[in-house]
Amino acid sequence: MKVALLGYGKMGKTIEKIAIERGHEIIIKTNDEAGYDISKADVAIDFSVPEAAFFNIIKCFKHGVPVVSGTTGWLENREKAEALCKEENGAFIYASNFSLGVNIFFELNKQLAKMMSKLDAYKVAMEEVHHAQKLDSPSGTAITLAETIIAEHDNYTDWNLVSEKENTIPITAKRIDDVSGTHTVAYTSKTDTITLEHEAHSREGFALGAIIAAEWLKDKKGVFTMKDVLNIG
Secondary structure, eight states, X not given: OEEEEEOOSXXXXXXXXXXHHTTOEEEEEESOSSSOOGXXXXXXXXXXXXXXXXXXXXXXXXXXXXXXXXXXXXXXXXXXXXXXXXXXXXXXXXXXXXXXXXXXXXXXXXXXHHXXXXXXXXXXXXXXXXXXXXXXSSOHXXXXXXXXXXXXXXTOOEEEESOOOTTEEEEEEEEOXXXXXXXXXXXXXXXXXXXXXXXXXXXXXXHHHXXXXXXXXXXXXXXXXXXXXXXXX
């Protein structure tokens, strides 16, 4: 499989390493949103920056190249991207986190939120910890977790960084050197606490998931999620 890496930072380099180990060829690796020819790629993997992500994704659709995107911070244009994907008969997967373990964690979070929805004694709070170089706060993964709880739980309508407000999920975001990513969802009552947690040990889990998604997406048409890739939920 000929792979274009759109975004060649730490994550892009980790994806490159694992893709080559899995027998794929990297034909593009770039941080330049304009100066590359995407047409020869079998699939593109976008881990760029918010300012470039939408441009990269649209360029892939225009050239008939399936694209997997893990860039956060551009999601105000996600609906436009998905609509254009369908219009161009393209193929697209966006995920806030491609880790196979995190996507199982997402499903567990959804099921737990359903179970806790009627138990008013429990209040939910979240914490996410990442490396100091991470630009967005809270993480896209934390936002996905919070939005899932809001969709499944009767008592919550929004999330907020740190501060506790009525009907709002408080999220604490910490930035510490050399932390790959830890996400914790805790339901606390006067008598006990139920905690759901995922801790990443390295970037390799995220990179492997993105490559598996790209392998799955090749030769398909449509808008998909990691649930489709993993056949869960």
